[in-house]
Amino acid sequence: MNKQPLSSGLSERDMVRSRLAKTLRRRHARERRFRLAGVVSVGLALACVLLLFGSILQRGLPAFWQSSIQLPIYFDPEIIRVDAAPQPLPDEPPVEFQRRQLEWQGQLARSNWQRLLTLGVQQLYPEQQIQPRHAQALFTRAVQHQLREMFAADPGLLGQTLELSLLADANVDVWLRGKIDRSLPDAQQQLAAPVRALADQLQADGHIKLKFASALFGNADSRSSPASAGLLGAFVGSLYMLAVVLLVAVPVGVGAAIYLEEFAPKSRWIDLIEVNINNLAAVPSIVFGLLGAALFINWFRLPMSAPLVGGLVLSLMALPTVIIATRAALQAVPGTIRQAALAMGASRTQAVFHHVLPLALPGVLTGAILAVAQSLGETAPLLLIGMNAFVANVPASPLDQSSALSVQIFLWQGHELRNFFEARTAAAIIVLLSLMISLNAVAIYLRKRLENKWS
Amino acid sequence: MNTTQNTQPAGLQAPRAKMQAQDVRVFYGEHQAIKGIDLELMENEVIAFIGPSGCGKSTFLRSFNRMNDTIEGCRLEGRILLDGEDIHAADMDVVMLRARVGMVFQKPNPFPKSIYDNVAYGPRIHGLARGRGDLDDRVEDSLRRAGLWDEVKDRLHAPGTGLSGGQQQRLCIARAIAVSPEVILMDEPCSALDPIATAKVEELIAELSQQYTIAIVTHSMQQAARVSDRTAYFHLGELIEVNATDKVFTHPQNALTEAYITGRFG
Incomplete structure (x- = not known):
């Protein structure tokens, strides 16, 4: 190799090197910009996902618990007017037994189960004059079927008192959880004033508990009894x-x-x-x-x-x-x-x-x-x-x-x-x-x- | 062009042609890759196909077991005979043909299954083994003949893809011979291997040539010289020269062959 033009070679090498350094800086800057853009867009996407999940969880999780009313219910023989539950007789054709069972079910259905609820609430506050419709408005409609089914499963309940936890009506749940403006005038409230007062009183006395909403997972949809509507x-x-x-x-x-x-x-x-x-x-x-x-x-x-x-x-x-x-x-x-x-x-x-x-x-x-x-x-x-x-x-x-x-x-x-x-x-x-x-x-x-x- | 053909390899008496290519022309769409080649693969010989890249030697090799059928737009004219039977005849099943004419590829391509299953695959699909014990024997025998048994006998159920490159290639050879083929086609079997693995495979080829007819495509002239009985030189889709290997390398008949083997182009 000819080493003669050392000085000119050096300067040219320097020039190349400085130019390299310059382009290198530019390349690095470009890479940094690109990475930054990537990080920002990923961050943005992540924030959106978090926002979505956060808002859904925040709105949805409260629905996994709902208000239920704890009170003793007396299975009053005066109200549940039914014969003894039919037992299969020897030599009885199955059709006949089925007919007797259906008849008994009919008796059950004709009994006034709502009255049990009314009496249960009135028992709590014997000094007040609580109207039956106000007492009944506290509970969601499915509760009366629940009582009937409990009794059908165990007719021995007749004449007994049970401490039960019964699902509150959807509007009561809304009222108690403050999901409706309490200052709205009567005409715009979904519950009558006495029912609202009753609900507040029950809560103050510790009869209202937030319980896991098993209805949400155990029931199908319901129109008549929204509080027990499920998925x-x-x-x-x-x-x-x-x-x-x-x-x-x-x-x-x-x-x-x-x-x-x-x-x-x-x-x-x-x-x-x-x-x-x-x-x-x-x-x-x-x-x-x-x-x-x-x-x-x-x-x-x-x-x-x-x-x-x-x-x-x-x-x-x-x-x-x-x-x-x-x-x-x-x-x-x-x-x-x-x-x-x-x-x-x-x-x-x-x-x-x-x-x-x-x-x-x-x-x-x-x-x-x-x-x-x-x-x-x-x-x-x-x-x-x-x-x-x-x-x-x-x-x-x-x-x-x-x-x-x-x-x-x-x-x-x-x-x-x-x-x-x-x-x-x-x-x-x-x-x-x-x-x-x-x-x-x-x-x-x-x-x-x-x-x-x-x- | 001056084509010298079918010169007998030294030391073989009355050699019989195992496979014969007669005026074979192969087209990829419009492009003609093989321009009318006649060549015979003799019984129990190793024949090397050499030539510059793109000369058609791999295409020609793949014609012998109809692997070109799998390529879209590939078409073959002329005849190829296996023991005198046309391999394109209506009564020649391609499955049967490939069981008789096995193939080893350039890149080791074991199935992503166990070593055992790799070797057992051929006997299984062709129903060659009678019972479990017979299959075991066949697998062991194939692995032994491929010189791999001692290295893998303790891990037959480990994945074949976990072996080294050279071992994988020998596994592929074991897999090919497990169905007792008559001809083995090898398409640059050592090009992805290191020198030690290459040496082992070449040793194996020498041993296998006792029982099988082997055609091998190679880019390494040393390899052709080491393993083959005859060498065929291809150039631009034509067979330029085929002769006993030592003759091709010491006294090439054609100027193109000479130019190639002396390294003037390649």
């Missing part, structure tokens, strides 16, 4: 739909994806189908509702409001997503595995089912479960097939009328008893979100488990 019917309906989607959309979607990805010859038809599957994923969900109403209800004559129909509609919606996710998972399997299997003399089907699919399974399952969870939160298509009907029973089969969690949220959000159902709505959202988070957790667990197996 169970909607929850079971959603579970049925979940099962239908799992049984319909996942096998069909995964099968279609495997065929398209591994077997279908490349042709213009297949390209057309692919484009349309991708388009289907972007079709508004309400359109699927219309399709479902036309196809399953009008044509196949399936019942309205049934989880089976809801599940089928949601399956149609989930299908494109399942197919796209499955194809992505299949594409991610290295081609060398297919080659290895084919070179061993495996048929195409064997190569796919022995090697490609097991490797793609974590991705397939994750995609499928996420698609199912997403479809479970859909509301619009369910409205069009009548799942927004008021259903007071827990569906016993996927063909029974039912609501769904998402629709229940919609219905409660529009309930006329606004200040009571606001919290219930948020509580229903918490339940729906919990269900989805559990599904996603299952997806993550399955993926981790299956991935760890060989890597």
